[in-house]
Amino acid sequence: MLDWKWVRENRKTVEEALYQRRTKVDIQSIFELDEERRMLQQEADGLKAQRNEASRNIGKMKKEGADPGPIVTQMQKVSERVKNIDIRLKELEESWRERLLWIPNVPHSSVPIGEGEGDNVDVKHWGDIPEFSFPPRPHWEIGEGLGILDFERGAKIASSRFTVLTGQGALLERALVSFMLDLHTNRHGYLEVFPPFMVNTQAMTGTGQLPKFSDDLYHCQDDLHLIPTAEVPVTNLHAGEVLPLEALPLFYTAYSACFRREAGSYGKDVRGLIRQHQFNKVELVKFTHPDTSYQELETLLEDASRVLELLELPYRVVTLCTGDLGFAAAKTYDIEVWVPSQHTYREISSCSNFEDFQARRADIRFRDERGKPRFVHTLNGSGVAVGRTMVAILENYQNEDGTVTIPNVLRPFMGGMDRIVPREGVV
RNA sequence: GGAGAGGUGGCUGAGUCCGGUUGAAAGCGCUCGACUCGAAAUCGAGUGUGCCUCGCGGCACCGUGGGUUCGAAUCCCACCCUCUCCGCCA
Numbered sequence: 001m002l003d004w005k006w007v008r009e010n011r012k013t014v015e016e017a018l019y020q021r022r023t024k025v026d027i028q029s030i031f032e033l034d035e036e037r038r039m040l041q042q043e044a045d046g047l048k049a050q051r052n053e054a055s056r057n058i059g060k061m062k063k064e065g066a067d068p069g070p071i072v073t074q075m076q077k078v079s080e081r082v083k084n085i086d087i088r089l090k091e092l093e094e095s096w097r098e099r100l101l102w103i104p105n106v107p108h109s110s111v112p113i114g115e116g117e118g119d120n121v122d123v124k125h126w127g128d129i130p131e132f133s134f135p136p137r138p139h140w141e142i143g144e145g146l147g148i149l150d151f152e153r154g155a156k157i158a159s160s161r162f163t164v165l166t167g168q169g170a171l172l173e174r175a176l177v178s179f180m181l182d183l184h185t186n187r188h189g190y191l192e193v194f195p196p197f198m199v200n201t202q203a204m205t206g207t208g209q210l211p212k213f214s215d216d217l218y219h220c221q222d223d224l225h226l227i228p229t230a231e232v233p234v235t236n237l238h239a240g241e242v243l244p245l246e247a248l249p250l251f252y253t254a255y256s257a258c259f260r261r262e263a264g265s266y267g268k269d270v271r272g273l274i275r276q277h278q279f280n281k282v283e284l285v286k287f288t289h290p291d292t293s294y295q296e297l298e299t300l301l302e303d304a305s306r307v308l309e310l311l312e313l314p315y316r317v318v319t320l321c322t323g324d325l326g327f328a329a330a331k332t333y334d335i336e337v338w339v340p341s342q343h344t345y346r347e348i349s350s351c352s353n354f355e356d357f358q359a360r361r362a363d364i365r366f367r368d369e370r371g372k373p374r375f376v377h378t379l380n381g382s383g384v385a386v387g388r389t390m391v392a393i394l395e396n397y398q399n400e401d402g403t404v405t406i407p408n409v410l411r412p413f414m415g416g417m418d419r420i421v422p423r424e425g426v427v
Numbered sequence: 428g429g430a431g432a433g434g435u436g437g438c439u440g441a442g443u444c445c446g447g448u449u450g451a452a453a454g455c456g457c458u459c460g461a462c463u464c465g466a467a468a469u470c471g472a473g474u475g476u477g478c479c480u481c482g483c484g485g486c487a488c489c490g491u492g493g494g495u496u497c498g499a500a501u502c503c504c505a506c507c508c509u510c511u512c513c514g515c516c517a
Contacts, residue, residue, distance in 0.1 A: 041479055045486040052448095052486090055498040059447040068497075075497040242437090242476095371458080373476075 001100055001360040004034070017106040020113050020322035025103050033096040037089065044085040051078050101211055105357040107322050108294075108331040114321030120334070121321065126305070127314030129338055130396055138341035139394040140272040143169060145402045147423040149273070160270070161262065161277040168420045172393070172406070173280060175413035176386050177255050180282040180307055184383055188303045190253035190284060195233035197257055198224040203236040206362030208328035208354075215263045218277075226259035230283035231380045238287060239362040242373050248366055249296060250287040253383060255280065273387045274346065280386035286379040287364065290356065293377035294331075297353040301333050304349045304383045311407045313392045314338040316345050330355045335384065337392045348388045351381030 007014050011027070018025055054075050058068040112121045143149030148169025154162040165173050184190040200223050204210040209217060209225075209232060218226040227233055234254050243250070258281050269275035284303060288296045301317065308315045320332040329352040336345030356375035359365070365373040397405045404420040411418060 038479065041486080045479065048487085049485055051497070056448055058497055062447080072497045079497070244437095371474090 001357060002103055002106065003356075003360065004100065007103075008034070014103070014106060017322075018104070020107065021104055021325060022115065022323050023104055026099075027103075030096060030099045030103075033092055033099070037092045037096055040085055040089045040092065044082055044089060047078055047082050047085070051075055051082065054078075098211070101205065101361070104327045105330050105354065107325055108353070108355075110319075111325065111331050112319060112321045113323075115323040116321070117324050119321040120318040120324055122316060122318055123333070124317040125314075126309065126316070127312065127338070129314050130340060132340065132398075132400075134400045136340040136395060136398060138272060139391045142394045142398050142402065142404060143273075145422065146404065146420055148172070148420065151271075159277070161275060163273060163276060167423050168414075168417075169390075171414055172410070172420070173386060173390060175410050176389055177280060177282060178413050179310075179410055180383060180386070181253060181255055183307060183310070184253040184282070184284060184303060188251070188253075188306075190251040190303075193230075193234055193237070193252050193254040195227075195230055195237075195254050195256060197227055197233075197259075199227055199233050199236065200224060203232055203239065203362075206236045206239050207232045207358050208361065212327060216261050218259050218261060227256060228260045229258050229281060229380075229382075230254040230256035231285060234283060234285040235358055235364075235378050235380065236362055238364045238376075241364060243287065243364070243366040243376065245289075245367055245369065248287060248289050248376065249292065252285045254283050254285070256283065257281075273391050276387055279388075282383050282386065284351075284381050284383040287366075287376045288379065289366070290374070290377050293353050293355060293379060296377075297331065297333070297351065297379055300379055300381045301335070301351045304335055304351055304381045307384050307389075308335065308337060308348070308392075310409045311389070311393065313389075313396055313407075315348070326350075326352065328352075328354050328357050330357065333381075335382075337388065338396065339391060340395045340398075346388065346391075347385075348392065349382035349384040352379060354378045354380075 002014070008031075011031075015027060018027070054071050058071060058075075061068040061071075112119065114120070140149060140151065144151070146168070148165060148167055150164040150166060154164045157164075181192055185192050198220060201210060204217070204225055209228060217228060220226065233256070234252050237252070238250075257278055259278050262275055262277060265275060273279075284300055286293075286296050286300060305315065305317070315335055315337045318334050318336065320326075320329075320334060325332055332350055332352040334347050335349035335351070337348040338344075339346045355377050358378045359375035364376050364378065366376050368374045393407060394404055397407065399405060399419075402422065406414060406418050406420060
């Protein structure tokens with residue numbers, strides 16, 4: 001959510017930002033609602049002031065034994081009026097606020113202007129793209145050959161885009177989660193959190209998934225929704241709080257399963273693990289002072305990148321352009337890992353600075369140097385997507401005989417084994 | 428699921444029966460000042476948030492939402508949450 005007072009004074013900037021994002025929002029109607037809202041509030045406040053004064057007098061008169069009858073009758077009318085205005089005011093305020101929730105964040109000045117994915121800007125390449133002496137196979141073939149990925153049964157017991165991991169596949173998944181969490185807690189200074197995998201509507205609104213992206217979520221009963229990322233529960237950890245200045249910056253890391261309906265991506269990535277309704281992810285979340293959030297974005301990116309460097313997986317980093325930027329983000333770096341079978345890089349992490357956009361929605365503040373509450377800046381990034389890391393490992397570490405070498409750093413998490421070989425007696 | 432207790436400012440905690448100048452006592456904490464070589468103690472002043480307004484100032488907020496009333500932290504209704512006990516359960 002944007003600071004409405006700021007929007008009022010910087011309407012041009014906001015409209016320009018919306019244009020660059022290729023987003024349409026009816027700003028005019030929000031301004032009209034705001035105009036009426038303020039007018040009515042002034043009227044109501046005036047009447048209430050009058051009523052408060054009269055009520056004080058009535059109290060006094062009663063104490064002195066005078067008859068307040070006439071004033072009471074008069075105030076009955078005023079109260080009636082106030083009641084009606086308040087009802088209208090509440091409606092106005094609600095629809096005004098509701099519409100405000102549909103305005104995306106304003107991109108940071110360093111964000112490149114562009115239409116979409118094609119205009120994202122490369123900022124870094126790391127690692128050498130592996131060369132194979134044989135045609136590299138896609139991960140689903142490798143995984144099925146090894147008996148560690150079972151797509152058919154995933155579809156049978158749930159639906160398409162669900163996969164069962166078995167044996168060393170399940171172990172590798174678990175090893176990746178442990179490896180990532182250990183790295184971020186022990187070496188990068190994040191506090192580990194194990195959050196609920198369902199949250200309420202308020203939390204979903206706080207980070208920006210609702211109201212706009214309702215179709216992308218799985219909704220459960222009792223006002224609960226399955227989280228699409230641990231960003232949601234972890235960022236909302238401090239919703240409605242005022243943090244002491246010394247507490248900042250706060251770094252959290254969390255493993256969670258993530259659930260996404262993938263509505264509107266029907267033809268995309270239908271095979272394999274790339275696009276699943278349920279996947280695992282280790283998330284990084286930061287709460288920072290507004291003055292340092294862009295420095296923190298850089299280190300967040302480094303912390304996420306380190307996962308791939310230690311796994312020795314080639315990657316590149318791109319800055320998302322205005323047309324590709326997510327709704328709540330002011331600036332985003334995507335980390336993309338090399339996928340040999342597709343001969344391209346695929347997103348494995350997204351690191352964003354939301355500035356105070358989420359903090360306003362979720363009401364997360366800190367007490368500044370002068371003791372005044374101000375909104376924090378929130379950031380988050382995948383550190384990293386586990387399912388896609390599995391894809392990258394299976395493909396980049398594949399051998400001609402169909403086995404997969406286990407990256408060095410993962411071996412301690414896998415009982416010292418160095419290779420995934422076909423399981424005996426696969427059923 | 429059943430029974431009971433409770434939700435007040437940064438914290439502790441009064442006020443709620445018998446509605447009135449109580450945004451809210453008192454204490455603690457915090458800030459500034461005085462005293463002091465300095466500190467402690469002591470004394471003095473200050474110390475919630477949001478909205479509207481150029482400003483003066485006004486309005487709102489005592490778990491949430493309604494209601495009664497000229498007026499509600501205080502009365503009525505519904506809901507939420509926390510704690511204790513019982514039942515059930517991984």
